[in-house]
Amino acid sequence: MTTRYQPDNPCRMIRAYDRTLARLSRREWLNAAWALGAAAVLQPALSIGLSAQAPRFSADPFPLGVASGDPLSNAVVIWTRLAPEPLAGGGMPMTNVEVAWEVARDDRFASVVQNGTTVARPELGHSVHVDVTGLAPDREYWYRFRVGGEASEAGRTRTAPLDAARIDRLRFGVCGCAHYEFGYYTAYRRMAEEHFDFVVHTGDYIYEGRANPRAVRQHRGDVCYSLSDYRARYAQYKLDPDLRALHASAPFVVVPDDHEVMDNYAGDHDARDTPPEVFFLRRAAAYQAYYEHMPLRASAIPDGSHIRLYRRLQFGSLLDLHLLDTRQWRSDQACGDGYRTCADARASTQTIMGGAQESWLFRSLAERRGRWTMIGQQVPTFAIDRRSIDPNARFSMDRWDGYVEARRRLYGRLREVGARSTIVLSGDIHQHYASELKMDFADPKSATVGVELTNSSISSGGDGSEVSMDWQRIRGDNPHVKFHSNRRGYIACTVTPEEVRANFRIVERISVPDESARTAGSVVVEAGHPAVNLD
Numbered sequence: 075m076t077t078r079y080q081p082d083n084p085c086r087m088i089r090a091y092d093r094t095l096a097r098l099s100r101r102e103w104l105n106a107a108w109a110l111g112a113a114a115v116l117q118p119a120l121s122i123g124l125s126a127q128a129p130r131f132s133a134d135p136f137p138l139g140v141a142s143g144d145p146l147s148n149a150v151v152i153w154t155r156l157a158p159e160p161l162a163g164g165g166m167p168m169t170n171v172e173v174a175w176e177v178a179r180d181d182r183f184a185s186v187v188q189n190g191t192t193v194a195r196p197e198l199g200h201s202v203h204v205d206v207t208g209l210a211p212d213r214e215y216w217y218r219f220r221v222g223g224e225a226s227e228a229g230r231t232r233t234a235p236l237d238a239a240r241i242d243r244l245r246f247g248v249c250g251c252a253h254y255e256f257g258y259y260t261a262y263r264r265m266a267e268e269h270f271d272f273v274v275h276t277g278d279y280i281y282e283g284r285a286n287p288r289a290v291r292q293h294r295g296d297v298c299y300s301l302s303d304y305r306a307r308y309a310q311y312k313l314d315p316d317l318r319a320l321h322a323s324a325p326f327v328v329v330p331d332d333h334e335v336m337d338n339y340a341g342d343h344d345a346r347d348t349p350p351e352v353f354f355l356r357r358a359a360a361y362q363a364y365y366e367h368m369p370l371r372a373s374a375i376p377d378g379s380h381i382r383l384y385r386r387l388q389f390g391s392l393l394d395l396h397l398l399d400t401r402q403w404r405s406d407q408a409c410g411d412g413y414r415t416c417a418d419a420r421a422s423t424q425t426i427m428g429g430a431q432e433s434w435l436f437r438s439l440a441e442r443r444g445r446w447t448m449i450g451q452q453v454p455t456f457a458i459d460r461r462s463i464d465p466n467a468r469f470s471m472d473r474w475d476g477y478v479e480a481r482r483r484l485y486g487r488l489r490e491v492g493a494r495s496t497i498v499l500s501g502d503i504h505q506h507y508a509s510e511l512k513m514d515f516a517d518p519k520s521a522t523v524g525v526e527l528t529n530s531s532i533s534s535g536g537d538g539s540e541v542s543m544d545w546q547r548i549r550g551d552n553p554h555v556k557f558h559s560n561r562r563g564y565i566a567c568t569v570t571p572e573e574v575r576a577n578f579r580i581v582e583r584i585s586v587p588d589e590s591a592r593t594a595g596s597v598v599v600e601a602g603h604p605a606v607n608l609d
């Protein structure tokens with residue numbers, strides 16, 4: 075691990091890196107002109123002027139759409155990836171290609187406020203990440219890219235309010251778990267129609283497995299191992315028009331879960347006893363592809379098999395949003411993973427964040443600037459006790475239930491810093507839940523430290539049902555859980571200084587395209603009163 079991953083230092087080095095990312099050297103220009111003439115999908119440039127060296131494409135170079143992410147009060151990352159042959163390695167020449175971008179106040183680009191050029195590099199799959207700075211706070215913008223006479227679609231984005239600004243309202247969506255094969259991304263489409271201020275994606279953006287011929291629609295290719303495998307998988311997912319529409323509608327704030335690499339991996343352990351030094355090769359490929367396809371700052375460029383993703387975003391005086399990575403640094407699941415009744419899950423050595431991230435988070439939680447403290451992360455922190463199904467398999471070792479002391483430390487820290495308006499966001503389990511977070515889940519009278527909102531899934535698990543069979547059997551043992559749905563969907567959150575309202579949105583079926591969405595339940599959390607109120 076290099077010093078780049080120490081929480082306090084990355085800024086200076088990364089800023090210098092951003093500058094070199096955005097400009098071609100003279101030597102690179104000459105190489106680019108040479109290579110572009112030889113590329114299959116491109117016609118050779120006839121003139122030797124710089125602008126004429128831009129490639130000419132025989133297919134749309136922007137089939138993967140555009141995206142934006144991680145809004146600050148003066149900046150937002152805009153993203154695209156040039157891939158005229160998205161499912162055949164991208165179809166780009168192995169050279170640097172200059173890409174123009176512009177940001178405007180209006181969707182017709184009548185008032186462009188900034189423009190520039192950046193470089194799409196073969197090393198990064200010709201992905202483009204521009205950290206556009208100098209923007210006004212709390213404002214809507216539109217952005218697009220141009221290369222070789224082709225323009226991308228326009229994306230809408232929005233900057234965050236100034237750190238201390240008093241704002242009345244924020245609206246964001248929470249989603250995750252979008253297994254392509256289980257059905258259509260209708261829930262992504264319905265989210266796009268909401269024009270959120272931002273979207274939190276809690277992971278499982280892709281799934282790494284091979285095609286199931288009986289699925290609603292099929293993965294292309296075998297299980298992902300190499301960089302080109304993961305790139306092709308992201309390309310297949312991003313070709314989906316509903317996902318593309320959601321990205322174009324609002325900035326994303328992303329954290330990956332397990333399936334961006336492989337099912338239920340934990341730190342340097344995969345689930346198959348692969349030697350860690352070998353698993354790290356796969357993890358490095360997966361993390362690189364993740365960076366390439368997500369609207370992340372250059373601070374998230376992986377260094378070998380490590381990627382820095384835990385971070386904090388500020389939304390005025392309303393919201394501190396802490397984003398976690400509970401996969402990369404966690405200790406292996408206790409008792410061999412799965413559902414267990416396992417004493418080792420309570421060992422203080424079980425860490426789900428790793429020491430450096432936990433220290434960073436605990437410091438960050440103490441720096442409360444907003445009314446609401448939110449923690450966006452992957453797997454449920456609240457307990458789900460399954461003793462009525464199997465007393466010898468009470469808890470999932472893959473969730474915070476397998477890292478009980480780490481949970482106690484987190485909840486204890488929330489109390490210690492006086493964060494009385496805390497909401498944890500999670501996903502992973504393919505069902506909607508609203509839960510109260512108890513210092514001791516075995517004791518309903520113990521203190522409630524916050525509320526957790528768990529998004530179901532965009533598609534993973536298929537059509538589902540109103541209530542899962544398992545939940546009917548175990549709900550009595552989990553009185554802290556106040557809402558459940560086993561349909562696919564997302565959460566629409568409205569934050570004000572007084573309350574957070576969460577609408578649990580569902581679609582009845584995803585095995586057929588384009589169904590409508592409805593609110594299956596609404597919960598309200600009042601500031602300073604950690605409790606779930608059903609509305």
Ligand code: FE
Pocket residue numbers: 251252278333502503504534
């Ligand atoms: Fe999932």
Ligand code: CA
Pocket residue numbers: 278331332333502
């Ligand atoms: Ca997962």
